[in-house]
Amino acid sequence: MPLLLFGILAGGMYIGMRLEQRHTGNATAFHHIRPGKLEEVLGYIQGRYMDTINRRELEEAAIRSMLEQLDPHSIYIPREELKNIEEQMSGAFEGIGVEFQLIDDTVVIISPLSGSPASRAGILPGDKIITVDDSLIAGQGLNSADVVGLLKGPKGSEVVVGIARHGIDSLLHFPLQRDQIPLHSVDAAYMLDSITGYIKLNRFSSNAYEEFMQALDSLSNKAGLKNLILDLRGNPGGYLPEAIKMLNQFFSEKDVLLLYTEGSKSPRREYKTKGYALFPLEKIAVLIDEGSASASEIVAGALQDQDRALILGRRSFGKGLVQEQYTLSDSSALRLTVAHYYTPSGRSIQKPYENLEDYKSELAKRHENGELFHADSIHLQDSIRYYTTKGREVYGGGGITPDIFVPLDSIYFDDKLSRLKSLITPFVIHFFESENPDTLPDEPEVFLRKKVVTDQMMEDFLAFAKQKKVQMSTAEAQRLRPYLRNFLKAQIGRHLFGEAFYYQVINQEDKDVEAAYRALQE
Numbered sequence: 060m061p062l063l064l065f066g067i068l069a070g071g072m073y074i075g076m077r078l079e080q081r082h083t084g085n086a087t088a089f090h091h092i093r094p095g096k097l098e099e100v101l102g103y104i105q106g107r108y109m110d111t112i113n114r115r116e117l118e119e120a121a122i123r124s125m126l127e128q129l130d131p132h133s134i135y136i137p138r139e140e141l142k143n144i145e146e147q148m149s150g151a152f153e154g155i156g157v158e159f160q161l162i163d164d165t166v167v168i169i170s171p172l173s174g175s176p177a178s179r180a181g182i183l184p185g186d187k188i189i190t191v192d193d194s195l196i197a198g199q200g201l202n203s204a205d206v207v208g209l210l211k212g213p214k215g216s217e218v219v220v221g222i223a224r225h226g227i228d229s230l231l232h233f234p235l236q237r238d239q240i241p242l243h244s245v246d247a248a249y250m251l252d253s254i255t256g257y258i259k260l261n262r263f264s265s266n267a268y269e270e271f272m273q274a275l276d277s278l279s280n281k282a283g284l285k286n287l288i289l290d291l292r293g294n295p296g297g298y299l300p301e302a303i304k305m306l307n308q309f310f311s312e313k314d315v316l317l318l319y320t321e322g323s324k325s326p327r328r329e330y331k332t333k334g335y336a337l338f339p340l341e342k343i344a345v346l347i348d349e350g351s352a353s354a355s356e357i358v359a360g361a362l363q364d365q366d367r368a369l370i371l372g373r374r375s376f377g378k379g380l381v382q383e384q385y386t387l388s389d390s391s392a393l394r395l396t397v398a399h400y401y402t403p404s405g406r407s408i409q410k411p412y413e414n415l416e417d418y419k420s421e422l423a424k425r426h427e428n429g430e431l432f433h434a435d436s437i438h439l440q441d442s443i444r445y446y447t448t449k450g451r452e453v454y455g456g457g458g459i460t461p462d463i464f465v466p467l468d469s470i471y472f473d474d475k476l477s478r479l480k481s482l483i484t485p486f487v488i489h490f491f492e493s494e495n496p497d498t499l500p501d502e503p504e505v506f507l508r509k510k511v512v513t514d515q516m517m518e519d520f521l522a523f524a525k526q527k528k529v530q531m532s533t534a535e536a537q538r539l540r541p542y543l544r545n546f547l548k549a550q551i552g553r554h555l556f557g558e559a560f561y562y563q564v565i566n567q568e569d570k571d572v573e574a575a576y577r578a579l580q581e
Contacts, residue, residue, distance in 0.1 A: 097121060115389075122393075130396050131412050131419075132380050138390040154211040155218065156240040157182065162485040165189075165197045166206055169484060170558060176235045182222065184554050185488050189230055190221030197223075212237045225492040241266065247562035248274035250282050251576055259290040259562055263297030263354040268304040275308070275338045286342040288575045289358075292372060296353025299381075303330050306361055309343060309368070311336045317361040320381050322398030343368035344575040347459060348467075349422055349431065352376035353400075359459045360402035366449045370461040371575050373431055376422075377457035379408025402459075404445040410457025426472070434464035465574045476539055478529050480546060486523050487550045490516070496555075503556050507564065512547045520547060541568075 101121075105114055119135065126133045136144060156175020159166050166188040171178040189197045191209045212218065216237050221230040244267035246259040256278040260267065278284045296302075306317050313334025321327040345359050345368050356375045362368035379400040385393045400408050412418040429436040443455040454460050470476060500506040520543065521536060531539075549564035566572045 119391075127415065130380060131415060132378065132382060132394075133396045134394050136392040136394060138392075141390070141392050152211060152242065153214045153239055154207075154237055155220070155235045156238070157210070159188070159206065160484055161201070161203060161206070162488065164200065166201075167485070167488055170553070172240055175240050176238050177233075180233045180235055182220075182233060183224070185225060185491050187223040188220050189223050190219075192219055214239050243270060245270040245274050247559040248278060249559065249563050250278060250284070251288070253282050254285040255288065255576065255579060256282075256284050256286070257288045257290065257566065257572070260294055262294060263299075263301045263305075265298060265301065267297065267301040271305055272308070272337070279338055284338065285340065286344075286579045287340050288344045288346065288572065288579070289368075290346045290572070291351045291355040291359065292346050292348040292571065293350035294352070294355040295350065295376075296355055296357075296378065299354060299357070302354035302357050306358055307333050308336050308338060309340065309362060310334075310365070311339065315365060316403040317365075318357050318403070319401050320398040321401065322381070325381070325398040328398075342579050344579050345370050346571050346575055347372045347375045347461060348571075349373055349376060349425060351459075352378040356408045356459050357400060357402075360406065360408060363453060363459065363462065364403040364406070364445075364447050366447050366451065369463060369575075369578050370459060371463040371578060372461050372465050372571055373467060374425075374437060374460050375408075375458040377408060377410030379457075402445075404447060404453060406443075406445050406453065406455035408458065431467040432469060433466065437464075463574060463578060465571045468570065470539075470542060473539070475529070475531065475535060476542060479524055479539065479543060482524055482527055482529065483520075483543075483546050483550050486520050487547070487554060489523070490519075490551070491554060499551065499555065501555075503552075503560060503563075506552055506555070507567070511551060512544045516547065517544060 101114065101117060104112060104117065119137065122135045126135060155177045156172040157177045158169045158172065160169050161167075168177075168182060168184055168186045168188070170184055171182045187197065188206075189195065194209070196206065196209065210218065210220075214237055217234060218237065219232055219234045221232050224231055242264060244260055244262050244264045246261050248256065248258045250256050256275075258271065258274050258278075260271065275284070275287075303317060310332040311334065313332055315332040317330045317332060319327055319329045343362065345362060347355065347359050347370060351359065351372075352375065356377075356379065359368075359370050359375065363370050380396045381398040381400060382394045383397050385395065387393060402408065410418070410421065417424075425431050437460060445453050445455060447453055499511060500509055517540060521531065524531070545565065545568045549561045552564045553561035
């Protein structure tokens, strides 16, 4: 009888386990896989190795090594890093809300974020944070991460910052209650003329679609918005649903294919338009470059394949792999590639990754072989030729190749210019402390038209750079002067009129924006 009862119990457990596998599918089936060699080896190491070992470190090293054999974008995220990554994509963090820069070992406020505790308290650009609570932080050798750690904290908690302000001898103490600070996806939105708008999107975070729609609404209310330049340069991607919702606003027709995904364990899934566009646009130009990846490429590829927009710039990064994130038992996470992205014409966005070292150095090779500077250096194969809805030829093989190539200005690879650009912010802070800003235009439109950066200001900047050990010949200074003048004007404009105005100034000399505007006119 005991043997019979045991047999019935074992049989019931076996049948139950099989039924559970059938109903839960592949998502939980891996829980029933028996431990393999990896567990065996870890067991031997932990039980017999001659020295003390850290099992967690060994497990994490093994996980990373396994994922490196798969593809470049399947990654392990330790629990310590997971919160920061999720904050970047959720579109918000908790703190006092300031953009700062460490200048001469002192925290200098570049800009208090709009609506933040710092902004509401009256903290100004150029203010220096000397103390946080009872701790002196100026001149203590802190890095940016240290400062962020001191200023961030749970919503509702209080921190007191001691501020040094130009013209005031004693420290100003601001008790600030930390709050949730939004990370904006839209950097700038303004009108280039009476019918042409410009929107720059820096990422597809969880609030990207909402911000994009607010930007369109603002431009439509200001003028008769008809044409749009959407700037996705340097946009690394983000949440797919935000990209799909945004794409819906470019099509008034229903069931237009925007994208599909497919993998060996993920059946084909299609994303189509819903048939509503709240802001009917006529002509669209999209700017991309080698830093545009993932969701940016999905948007550009869909608009190109459906002949809805002109794509300008340089070939995009080439990340077309779909990741799903799984939380592990210790609150770390596995981000695993489960499918490929395909544009409506059937192009895979993903560039080859058989050799991971070649994959990592591919952008550098674009520079070496001239692809960033010459359209004829982009090598396209007939075997990866596809066709848009209207029969135009487009190419796969990795990334989105633009309809109109705009070369990168080689001056931006100039080491001297890079070093000088890093000095522009501290110089502008110093300028506002030592000069009378009342002499500057107080109207944005007037500021844009005027020659704000005088010859004397340029000489003062070059002298400032010399003090900071950046030496230049007369020929170098002459060659870099137009770029420096524009960067200085943009930084002064940001100080006076906010972050978005910086791009409005910079874009006056931007060849990509100029090419997109000209294409829309033609």
